[in-house]
Amino acid sequence: MAKASVSPSAEERLILTKKNRRWDEVRGRSLVTICAVIMIAATIAVTVFLAQKGLQSFTVNNINPIAYLTSANWNPTGGENASFGIFPFIFGSLAVTFLSALIAAPLGIGAAIFMSEIAPKFGKKVLQPVIELLVGIPSVVYGFIGLVVLVPLLRDHFPGIGFSLFAGVIVLTVMILPTVTTIATDAMRSLPNSLRQGSLALGATRWQTIRKVLIPAALPSLLTAIVLGMARAFGEALAVQMVIGNTRDIPGSIFDTAGTLTTIVTLNIGHTTYGSIENNTLWSMGLILLIISFLFIFVVRYLSGRRKI
Template identity: 60%
Template sequence: MKASRGLTEEALSKQTDPSLLKESGLFKQLTNRYSESRGKFLIFSCALLMIVAVIAITLFLMVQGLRSFVVDHINPWTFITGMQWYPDSATHPSFGALPFIFGSMAVTLLAAVIATPIAVGTAIFMAELSQKWGQRLMQPVIEILVGIPSVVYGLIGLLVVVPFMRIHFGGSGFNLITGALVVGIMILPTVASIAADSIRAVPNSLREASYAIGGTKWQTIWRVVIPAAGANLITAIVLGMSRAFGEALAVQMVIGNARNLPHSLFDPAATLTTIITLSMGNSTTGSVLNDALWSLGLVLLLISYLFILLVRFLSRKRVL
């Protein structure tokens, strides 16, 4: 017993030795500092990698996209405003990108017009009218729609929407409005998800104040909640438009891929993405056509940057 008691007292004396405690605390302090420095290094490296990637992609597209103007001496104004795209002509090849720019903008705007009412209505149902069922039922549906590949949307448009347009509106069924319908369905879950989060972010005090002065449920939603979430709702729409603007495969399958400017919603058209995907495989590196396609990609990137700047501008607004 005395021996065990002596060992216990010796162990306690070692544990309470100030020098040992000091060394142990110093070791932990050094370890914590090392871990913190390593964590900061990893985080800053990831952030730096993202910045370098964006700058590298932008510079690469600028170098490749400007070749058609610097090396091939294509007039930039003629390229942007030209109506004819006939790069294969042996006598007078023409590179006019306006039909494709117009097609991209038209598909994007029409898709936003189609998707916005449905998406905002779905968001209101999820966030205001039926929060329990909306979270259990609609959230998984939206996640499934987001996860469906774009080629599946294209196949559905090819087998369902195109024949419907052909039967009821005539023509081949491959037209501008068909592409807008397919893209509108694609961006619907994106807009609905962001819009629902925006509505949920509205403070409950605004709703309670509306109810306190006699406002009904619909009056509160229409005159209080929607205006309070207005800037974020617009941001959701613009984000959906940016995705629609960059869509290629699904649009290519249903829009008709015509090189001319469409005169109505039921005429075939083409977008920047569709003409790039269709023609890039048939061009050789360094040819005039290849350089012109890279210029179309540069135009696509610049317009996408405009969408991003618009989102950044709207995110700073507060509409009440």
């Protein structure tokens, strides 16, 4: 006769359930830990490799690092008279970054205030999805539009040849505006509603509430949005390369041509011999880009730690 199956007792089922949950916890924790280790290892590997290559200009080729950073004479193909001064490119990178942030910050924060405080339903349903779609547009599209529309427009109505620092600033402003707006909108909407209600209950108008209560409360997050936009602008290469002119001189005005660290690296790295002095100096530019990008990250971390709400 076949033996009747014995069902597990309630205590056994409870023990089995606890074991399964514990095993799921171990698997989930292990998976997350592995992902974190891979990310940390990749970051360290990129940093070490770039540092090793970037420092060869100073350790192997004996280039003076002070002259490399402060000299305005860039002539890597000059033979015995070759010179490697990247100050014009550092100046160009910082100029387009700060000028584009200077324009994008008030526009982005103003749009965020409108979407979150003035017309919250319309902003959430219509404006914010449209702005978020702009983030996904490839940078080459922005650069191409700047090349065929913006550059001829500047050539016809402003001094210069159209290719200029101003063209790069406008393109970068349009590129980072969705980033600044989206993060600023999230910051404004994350504020507790008690701030608004308390201010209005004390007799403040809606604009007074926005200007004197909400903006100061969200200020660290708003500054974080601006810095993240600047970080994207600083590392952009292709779109800026198509409109800025890519010259080795310091621009005398905003309508003059200029060059940035990213544009010079992308233009010249494919035309150099691996391990040559010019190739090493371009790797050094990449190291400088990485260091400045780290500075942006540290600023973001500092601002995030100062959030009041």
